[in-house]
Amino acid sequence: MDMIERVRRFNRAVTTRTGTLNESYLDRGRSFGQARVLFEIGPSGMDVRTLRERLSLDSGYCSRMLKALEKQGLVKVRQSAADRRRREASLTAKGRAEWSAYDRLSDDLARSMLAPLTEQQRTRLIDAMATVETLIAAGSVTFTAEAPDSADARFCIEAYFAELAERFEEGFDVALSNASGDPGMAPPGGTFLVARLAGRPVACGGVKTVGPRTGEIKRMWVARDARGLGIARRLLDALETEARALGMTRVVLDTNRALTEAHAMYRKAGYHETERFNDNPYAHLWFAKDFA
Amino acid sequence: MDMIERVRRFNRAVTTRTGTLNESYLDRGRSFGQARVLFEIGPSGMDVRTLRERLSLDSGYCSRMLKALEKQGLVKVRQSAADRRRREASLTAKGRAEWSAYDRLSDDLARSMLAPLTEQQRTRLIDAMATVETLIAAGSVTFTAEAPDSADARFCIEAYFAELAERFEEGFDVALSNASGDPGMAPPGGTFLVARLAGRPVACGGVKTVGPRTGEIKRMWVARDARGLGIARRLLDALETEARALGMTRVVLDTNRALTEAHAMYRKAGYHETERFNDNPYAHLWFAKDFA
């Protein structure tokens, strides 16, 4: 059986098993739409805008469902203090009880999948599930080119700096690093990529022109909880593709001695160590790669 | 994280990924219900009764959807030759083209899950998927007590005899074995269990009274393609539970020397070899287990 067929079989098997969950939602005497809204609001509440976006609902449709839930005494909707156009939905005590009931259905499904198995089978199943989940996550990471001062890009860069400060023996001060170059990481001379997992930014990296047909790769970072998915490698590939598209034939980069896992990756990706090409006080190693 | 939470995370991850498939179905300009019917009919056609059962549709609802598909020139419904009350639906050339288009969507989803991964990751994913699929299948096997002459029970017993004939060095002839006992495997003195996987019978086994507070386990069989799921062990457990419920304190069984994997399982389940207790010409080993 080829891989495609295997994946299809898997999809079929899993969706038929988990499909029963959706049906059990209806047993609580509420339409699926309303159950979804109630469950999404959650015990900590949510503003209506976010709710609509998460469930991709029409505003009128959503408004009506909230009203219905309010009439059932499950939900309370009130004006937001910060922005009085907005409204915030939260669960009443009765609503939280219903939420728990829906939550329990997911637990029950999970339990029913494990119950008939032996302890050994359970462990095997859990391990395999973790692997599938991880690799599905890895596969759904998207890369987008955007301005290095976009909200998500800045979030990544901040996290990157924070991590450097933590990992460098000598600490890290943005002002001392040659950090002026962010604007260069935008068209026409460069580019900046943000990787997202389920909408959340989890990695970034940029390339900017530093000489004739030469680019420098900077700000490469992957969020701690997104490591081990091969994102760094794909990001590096993507940056090289961007560099080529910008007419570059050579890319260089510098790195700190503390970032050992990065050194290994650069070498494996075809980079070779080269002489110091900048005066970054935090850099101990300099790498370069020439495109064929 | 505990097991329940891990399973829930897995379910969430997989359903959000595969949920896109259902949405993409709608892109072909047909309601989900109609798409489902069209796809289920399949290139080889199907009679309306079966179709309705598979998709659990109301007969009127189904009839209308078929009519709509017929009007679109995708489906042809005609009277069955065998039973003129029945009708049979089949796809037209245009219908087969649409079917392929839907089929391709599943392929595309599978491909898009694999595409971003490295070869090594793909192999890991496929392996983990196979494990999950197998163990989910194992978990969804159901055991039901039924008459040993029910259709599915007979199917299992035939398959069992066929396999014995194949595996015994000396061949197997039902008439020579002490096969008269099937009626005993029903209440009040015994019971017969059929295991099903997705509706299909995949295993069977029975217990009947052979002496005071003593039962004999017979006809234990697991379909070849359902082995390795721990069904045999669970079936044996279930039969012992039935035996206890029937007031038995001891169960015995006989087996042929060729069925080595069975011997191992009986020993592991607490059975010990005992003296010959019957004149079954095909038996070489006799086992017994006393309940605590």
Place this chain on the structure above:
DNA sequence: GAATATCTCTGACTAAAGTCAGATAATGGA
């Protein structure tokens, strides 16, 4: 051959899901 059961269809419903065009009120700049 009559009674009963089965298979499918039609008509008449209801509920849920989803869309679209304003109306209303608040916010954030120019």
Place this chain on the structure above:
DNA sequence: TCCATTATCTGACTTTAGTCAGAGATATTC
């Protein structure tokens, strides 16, 4: 202050999904 934008709501729809009670034709059983 005015004007464009944003967030939500209301009313008026359509489509999809699903149910139920017969009717008509055919098959099965006694």
